[in-house]
Amino acid sequence: MNIKICLFAIAALLPQFANANEKPTIRLGAMAAGTLNWELAAMRNQGLLENAGFNVENIAVANQQAGKVALQAGSVDVIVSDWIWTSSMRSTGTNLSFYPFSDTSGVLLVPADSPIKSLADLKGKKLGIAGGELDKNWLLLQALGQQQQVDLNAGVEKIYGAPPLLSQQLLEKRVDALLTFWQFAAHLEAQGYRALLTGEDIIRQLGISETVPSIGYVFKQDWADQHKTAFKQFLGLSKQAHDTLCSSDTEWQKIVPLTDAASPKEQQKLRERYCQGRVEQWGATQQSAAAKIYAMLHQLSNNKLTGQSAQIQAGTFWSAD
Template sequence: MVMNKLNHILFGVLLSISSSGSAGDQVPIRIGVQVAGTSGWELSALEHDPQKAVRSFTVAAQPLANAEAGKIALQSGAVDMIVSDWIWVSRMRASGADLTFYPYSTTSGALTVPGDSPIKSIADLKGKRLGIAGGELDKNWLLLKALAKKEGVDLEASVEKVFGAPPLIDQQLKLGRIDAALNYWHFAARLEARGYRQIIDGKGILQGLGITEPVANIGYVFKQGWANAHKQAVNDFLHAVENAKKQLCSEDQTWRNVIPMLKANDHATQDKLRQRYCSGIVQAGGKAGQQAAERIYRLLRELSGNRLTGEAAALQPGTFWTLD
């Protein structure tokens, strides 16, 4: 019932976006959207933008059950754009696909424990039950192991690992069946609002590994050929969502419009979600950022034994889309 209500709220908003203005010269952009994803927040901000009637694009949304469904929809041509990660984009480019990536957010997962937990650091995880959202190739897990190894801790051998879907890991921590959870950022943010503590987040892990330049964890992904054919509309859309991000973080009314999508009635959770979301805003482009991404790529390739990145020795040219 709750999910149906959220679908109605979100896609009612998106329908009004796609039907606004004169569609004669506007390029339709079909976006695959997960109901729980923050891209829906930004599309809501676009809907309330007074400039929407004179845009070069319209937005039509297709609901997605999960991230894998989005990848299938994009590759099959059912949608033009999804939110995904650049590691997957590079791997697909190495296999001949023409996908490209535009940075969205640096916010990633976080290691969270109960407020009264004796765990204060990564080293304190030894002998504990650690819940990990996703599987053995989860990027945060691979990088956390690398940081722990740098600090002299072998997490692979010293913790009891519990892998599972993000909601399951979240529930296991709340029930006390695991001692710590490495989960997606919005689960961690909701827990923080309830008194749980964050030991380290994805950005902190990278900084511990010597990568200090902000690098987007996720972004908008689309086919380069399609984008080249509609470059003005695509770039206008990307500029518009960047502005929407800023509005969500600086204008309270814009933020209030998305609160029904949060599934959070208390102000503490709403405020924490906004805080964590806004801390992840990243400026696209820049040679330093792409060099940092290349370092992360090589590290993840080594840590995963090529299973996450594929066989390509380096990040593929064209992985990142740049605005002209």
């Protein structure tokens, strides 16, 4: 009888031991055209996930807003977004955190033969702006204009829209210049369009010398703290995959179908911009610079982009230590 009781007790405990040994699953909300999909494909191609201490579930999201909704609803664990939104959510009591993914930023483009050489030359021109009136690159461009005594809200016809639509309008000469996201800019640069300013140029001309990652992984802080070992390993493999895509032509060619590049020139420019976006440094200096940018954006947007908090929220930047 005692043996039966012991066997029954052991059998009851087996599921607990199985669950303890089961690898955690990281649910990633990724857009089909996003660079996160490039890295996930590269991780699989390079065999990086085969012996990882976690599983990955790739959950498609239609756009950035859909990803934010999915994260808040608990449908995914991690999305790619920015630290501005992360901080604004923390100010409302939602404890999200950010870890850098890329240094890439928007670009102000003009045709190769355009007479536009400076912000002052935008007077009397049509300017396409991707991301809407609260796009951070647009707000910072206005700040740079003010510094140069150029009011970009006076005498400049602004046209807001989705990046693909605005790219087409630039191609059809329906706008004279375009401020757009880096991937769309890379496609246009490969066709001969000229970068007047990058987002990094704007930041530097505003007096901030540090390179501040514009986008990153965003997740609930308690989830990351509970899965710290697995998530740290994922972040390391993500960086490894990124580095390999930049160093190995063979590995890059494997993910080219995901880039939507129509020509070798577009492939080259996309890879160039993507590799320029590798995060080389992330510490107190870069986070202090981010706080300065946040303060600028808070003032420029009249609280609409950042929320009511005038300062970036403590805990916005997650520490993997």
